[in-house]
Amino acid sequence: MPDTEKKQRKKADSPGTKEKILAAALEDFGEHGLSGARVDRIAQNAGVNKAMIYYHFNSKENLYREVIRKHLIRNITAMRGHLEMGDFELVLTTVSETYFQMFNQRESMSRLLLREMAHSGGPVTDEIIKGISESRLPEQVLSVMADGVESGALRDVNLRQAWVSFISMNLGYFLLSPFINRILNITEPEQFLAERKTAVVDLFLNGVIAR
Amino acid sequence: MPDTEKKQRKKADSPGTKEKILAAALEDFGEHGLSGARVDRIAQNAGVNKAMIYYHFNSKENLYREVIRKHLIRNITAMRGHLEMGDFELVLTTVSETYFQMFNQRESMSRLLLREMAHSGGPVTDEIIKGISESRLPEQVLSVMADGVESGALRDVNLRQAWVSFISMNLGYFLLSPFINRILNITEPEQFLAERKTAVVDLFLNGVIAR
Amino acid sequence: MPDTEKKQRKKADSPGTKEKILAAALEDFGEHGLSGARVDRIAQNAGVNKAMIYYHFNSKENLYREVIRKHLIRNITAMRGHLEMGDFELVLTTVSETYFQMFNQRESMSRLLLREMAHSGGPVTDEIIKGISESRLPEQVLSVMADGVESGALRDVNLRQAWVSFISMNLGYFLLSPFINRILNITEPEQFLAERKTAVVDLFLNGVIAR
Amino acid sequence: MPDTEKKQRKKADSPGTKEKILAAALEDFGEHGLSGARVDRIAQNAGVNKAMIYYHFNSKENLYREVIRKHLIRNITAMRGHLEMGDFELVLTTVSETYFQMFNQRESMSRLLLREMAHSGGPVTDEIIKGISESRLPEQVLSVMADGVESGALRDVNLRQAWVSFISMNLGYFLLSPFINRILNITEPEQFLAERKTAVVDLFLNGVIAR
DNA sequence: GATGAATGAGCCTTCATTCAT
DNA sequence: CATGAATGAAGGCTCATTCAT
Known part of the structure; x- marks a missing residue:
C-alpha cells in the first residue's frame, strides 16, 4: 500500500531535520532571545531551508515553544523519577544534582x-x-521539611521562604555566572561549579537544621 | 515659592525630555529586552518625537546603555555609602535591604x-x-567573613561559595517571582517579599555561624 | 516554437527579476546619483518588491556597483575585441565609434x-x-602613436597629453551636451552627434600628423 | 537712533558668517553632491549653528544655488574682462588659461x-x-574662427564641432583626472597639468590651421 | 519534503526644516 | 544674530512568513 510506504518514509526521510532545527534553535534562542533570534540564522545553522522551519513548526514562536518543550520541560519532568523520598539530605542532594546536570549539559539552556x-x-x-x-x-520537598520541623529535626523556619532560598542558591550561579566569575575573579568555573553542589547543600542544611 | 519648577530658564530647558525618554525606555527595555523594545513605542510613551531619542541619545543601544547606567549603576555605587562596617549581621541586613530597595522600586528593573x-x-x-x-x-563582605572564620565565629566554609549563595538568595525571588508565585501558590507577593529579607539573613547566618 | 521564452524551467526562473532591477537602477542612478537614487523608486519602476533588491543585491551601494559592472565594464572590455590594430586612422575611428555606441545607447549611462x-x-x-x-x-594606442612619431609620420607631441585630449574630445559632448546644446543653440543633437565622430577624428589627426 | 545702530551692526556683526557657510558648503557640495551633502556637516565645518544656514539662506537648495552663483558664475563672467580680442592663438591661450585658473584654485569646484x-x-x-x-x-570665439576660415587661415572645419572639441580638451583633464592619473600612471599631476595648457592649444591649432 | 523567490509590514535611523528663547 | 531643541517625512534595510515549483 502506498499509504504505508509513505508513512514509513515520512519518519525515515528527513534524517533528523526537525532535530537539527531544534538544536540550532536552542542555540539561537539561548543566545539572542525570542525576539533577537533570527529564523534565517537558525535555518542556516541547521543546514536546512528556511521554509522547512515553517513546514515542520508553524511559526517562530511555535518553534520556540517546541524548543522549550523538548529541552526544558522534558528535563524537569524527568526529575520526578530520580526523586525517591528518603533521607532529607539525600533529597536535597538529588535536587541539586538534577539542576546541575540540567543546566550544565548545554550552555544555552540556562540563558x-x-x-x-x-x-x-x-x-x-x-x-x-x-x-x-x-x-x-x-x-x-515541602512536605518532607514540614515533617522535619514537626519532629524537631529542623528549626521552625518559614518553609516556603526556605525553599525559595534553596532553589535560588541552586540556580543562582547558572544565572549569574558571567557576572560572578568576573567579579569574584573565578578563573576556573568548572571547579567552582563542581564544589558548588556540596557547598549549597551544606549551607542550606546548616541553615535549617535545629541546633 | 519662586523657581519651584524649572520653567523660567532660557537654555538647558527641555522640561525633562531626556528624563521622560529614560523612564519610558526603562519600561520598554524591561518589558521586551533590547531587541524586543521599539523606539517608536518608547517615544510615544515618553510623549516626544521619535527623532529626539536620536538627538539626545545616539542609538537605541546607547539609550539602553544610558538606562542601565542611570538606574542600575547609580544604585549599586550608592550602596557603598550605606555600608559602614560593623556587626556581621548588620552588614548582611544592609546588603539585603539595598537589593530589596533597588529591585522593588520599579518592576522593570529586575527584568x-x-x-x-x-x-x-x-x-x-x-x-x-x-x-x-x-x-x-x-x-x-568577604573580608568580614574571613575575619569571622579566623576568629572561630563562623564555620570554615568556602567563602566565595557562601557569598554567591547569599547573593542568589537575595536576587532569586526577584528573578523568579513570576514562576515562584504560581508554583508555591503565593497569593500575596508583597507580604512574602516583606518576610523574605529576614528569612534570607536568618537562613544564611544559621548556615555559616559556628555551632 | 518551444522554449521561446524562459517560462518552463523549474529553478533559476525569476523571469528576469534581477535584470528588471538592474535596468530600473541604471535609470535611477543615472538620473539622481548614488545618494539621490531611491530604492523604493527603483523597486517600483522594476515592478518588484523592494525587499527583492536586498535579496538579489545586498545593499543600495552594491546594486550600484553591479549596475556599473554590467553596463559599463562590459562595454569597456568588449572594446578590446573590436580593436585589431591597423591603420592609425582606423584605430582612432574604432575608439570613437565604441565610445559613441556605448554612451548613445542609454542616456543614463553617461550621467x-x-x-x-x-x-x-x-x-x-x-x-x-x-x-x-x-x-x-x-x-x-599610445604604442601605435609612438611608432608614428618615430617613423616621422606624426609630430613630436606629448603622447599622453594627446591621448587625454582625444579621450576628452570623445567624451566631452556626452558629458556636456545639456549645456552645449543650449549655449551653441544646437537644435538637432542627433545630427550634431552623428557629425561629431568624424569631426573629432579629423581634428585630432590633423593636430598630430606631421606636415 | 537705535535703528541706525542696528543696521550697522547687522553688517558688522557676523564676521563673515555667510562666507564661512559658503566656503564649507562649496566643499561639501563638491565632495558629495547636492543630495549627498549634509546641512549639519556644512554647519559644523563652518563653525556655525545649523539654523543660521536657514537664516542666511533659506534652504539647502538655495544655498547650493548661492554657492554656484558665487564660485562658478562669478568666474565665468569674469572671463569676459580677460578676453580682449586679438591674435587667434592668443585668444585660445587666454581661454585655456582662464579655465585652468578657475578649476585649479579649488578642487571642489570641478566636482x-x-x-x-x-x-x-x-x-x-x-x-x-x-x-x-x-x-x-x-x-x-566662433566669430574669430569664422573669420579665419574665410581668410583661408583655417581649414574649413565645422566650427561648432571644433569649439566643442576645444572646450572638451580644456575641461577633460579636470573632469577625468582621478581616472586618467591612474590609467596613464601619471605620478605628478601638477606637472602634467602645467604642460597641458600649451599641449591643448598646440594640438587644437595644428588641427584647424590650414596647411 | 525541500527550495529559491517573493512579499508586506515594520524597524532603526537620518535629514531638511522650524521654533522658542 | 545665534542657539539648542523639536518635528515630520522619508529612507535604507530586515524579517517573519508564504508561494510556486
Whole structure:
C-alpha cells in the first residue's frame, strides 16, 4: 500500500531535520532571545531551508515553544523519577544534582530559561509551570521539611521562604555566572561549579537544621 | 515659592525630555529586552518625537546603555555609602535591604538586569561589573567573613561559595517571582517579599555561624 | 516554437527579476546619483518588491556597483575585441565609434559615469580603472602613436597629453551636451552627434600628423 | 537712533558668517553632491549653528544655488574682462588659461560643476548657461574662427564641432583626472597639468590651421 | 519534503526644516 | 544674530512568513 510506504518514509526521510532545527534553535534562542533570534540564522545553522522551519513548526514562536518543550520541560519532568523520598539530605542532594546536570549539559539552556522567566507572561510560561507542578517536586520537598520541623529535626523556619532560598542558591550561579566569575575573579568555573553542589547543600542544611 | 519648577530658564530647558525618554525606555527595555523594545513605542510613551531619542541619545543601544547606567549603576555605587562596617549581621541586613530597595522600586528593573545578565557579552556588562567592583562591596563582605572564620565565629566554609549563595538568595525571588508565585501558590507577593529579607539573613547566618 | 521564452524551467526562473532591477537602477542612478537614487523608486519602476533588491543585491551601494559592472565594464572590455590594430586612422575611428555606441545607447549611462568620475574615491572607481587597464586600449594606442612619431609620420607631441585630449574630445559632448546644446543653440543633437565622430577624428589627426 | 545702530551692526556683526557657510558648503557640495551633502556637516565645518544656514539662506537648495552663483558664475563672467580680442592663438591661450585658473584654485569646484552638469535639469543650470551666454565668449570665439576660415587661415572645419572639441580638451583633464592619473600612471599631476595648457592649444591649432 | 523567490509590514535611523528663547 | 531643541517625512534595510515549483 502506498499509504504505508509513505508513512514509513515520512519518519525515515528527513534524517533528523526537525532535530537539527531544534538544536540550532536552542542555540539561537539561548543566545539572542525570542525576539533577537533570527529564523534565517537558525535555518542556516541547521543546514536546512528556511521554509522547512515553517513546514515542520508553524511559526517562530511555535518553534520556540517546541524548543522549550523538548529541552526544558522534558528535563524537569524527568526529575520526578530520580526523586525517591528518603533521607532529607539525600533529597536535597538529588535536587541539586538534577539542576546541575540540567543546566550544565548545554550552555544555552540556562540563558533560555532566564529569558523566559524575564518574560513572565511569555508563551510557554504556563507550560513550564505545569511541568514543574506535575513533577510534584516542590510539594514533596515541602512536605518532607514540614515533617522535619514537626519532629524537631529542623528549626521552625518559614518553609516556603526556605525553599525559595534553596532553589535560588541552586540556580543562582547558572544565572549569574558571567557576572560572578568576573567579579569574584573565578578563573576556573568548572571547579567552582563542581564544589558548588556540596557547598549549597551544606549551607542550606546548616541553615535549617535545629541546633 | 519662586523657581519651584524649572520653567523660567532660557537654555538647558527641555522640561525633562531626556528624563521622560529614560523612564519610558526603562519600561520598554524591561518589558521586551533590547531587541524586543521599539523606539517608536518608547517615544510615544515618553510623549516626544521619535527623532529626539536620536538627538539626545545616539542609538537605541546607547539609550539602553544610558538606562542601565542611570538606574542600575547609580544604585549599586550608592550602596557603598550605606555600608559602614560593623556587626556581621548588620552588614548582611544592609546588603539585603539595598537589593530589596533597588529591585522593588520599579518592576522593570529586575527584568532589565535579568536580561542583561543572560546576555553576558551584552553592551553594558562591563560597566555593570565595573560599577560593582568599584563599590568594593564583595571585597568588604568577604573580608568580614574571613575575619569571622579566623576568629572561630563562623564555620570554615568556602567563602566565595557562601557569598554567591547569599547573593542568589537575595536576587532569586526577584528573578523568579513570576514562576515562584504560581508554583508555591503565593497569593500575596508583597507580604512574602516583606518576610523574605529576614528569612534570607536568618537562613544564611544559621548556615555559616559556628555551632 | 518551444522554449521561446524562459517560462518552463523549474529553478533559476525569476523571469528576469534581477535584470528588471538592474535596468530600473541604471535609470535611477543615472538620473539622481548614488545618494539621490531611491530604492523604493527603483523597486517600483522594476515592478518588484523592494525587499527583492536586498535579496538579489545586498545593499543600495552594491546594486550600484553591479549596475556599473554590467553596463559599463562590459562595454569597456568588449572594446578590446573590436580593436585589431591597423591603420592609425582606423584605430582612432574604432575608439570613437565604441565610445559613441556605448554612451548613445542609454542616456543614463553617461550621467552615471559622469557622477562616478566626479566621486573619484567612489565605490567602483577601482573596478572601472581595472576594466579599462585590462582592456589595454590606452597602452595599445599610445604604442601605435609612438611608432608614428618615430617613423616621422606624426609630430613630436606629448603622447599622453594627446591621448587625454582625444579621450576628452570623445567624451566631452556626452558629458556636456545639456549645456552645449543650449549655449551653441544646437537644435538637432542627433545630427550634431552623428557629425561629431568624424569631426573629432579629423581634428585630432590633423593636430598630430606631421606636415 | 537705535535703528541706525542696528543696521550697522547687522553688517558688522557676523564676521563673515555667510562666507564661512559658503566656503564649507562649496566643499561639501563638491565632495558629495547636492543630495549627498549634509546641512549639519556644512554647519559644523563652518563653525556655525545649523539654523543660521536657514537664516542666511533659506534652504539647502538655495544655498547650493548661492554657492554656484558665487564660485562658478562669478568666474565665468569674469572671463569676459580677460578676453580682449586679438591674435587667434592668443585668444585660445587666454581661454585655456582662464579655465585652468578657475578649476585649479579649488578642487571642489570641478566636482561641483561636473555634478551639476550631470543633472542637466538641475536648479542652477539655467543660471550657469545664462552666465556663459552673457559672457559672450563662445560667440566671440566662433566669430574669430569664422573669420579665419574665410581668410583661408583655417581649414574649413565645422566650427561648432571644433569649439566643442576645444572646450572638451580644456575641461577633460579636470573632469577625468582621478581616472586618467591612474590609467596613464601619471605620478605628478601638477606637472602634467602645467604642460597641458600649451599641449591643448598646440594640438587644437595644428588641427584647424590650414596647411 | 525541500527550495529559491517573493512579499508586506515594520524597524532603526537620518535629514531638511522650524521654533522658542 | 545665534542657539539648542523639536518635528515630520522619508529612507535604507530586515524579517517573519508564504508561494510556486
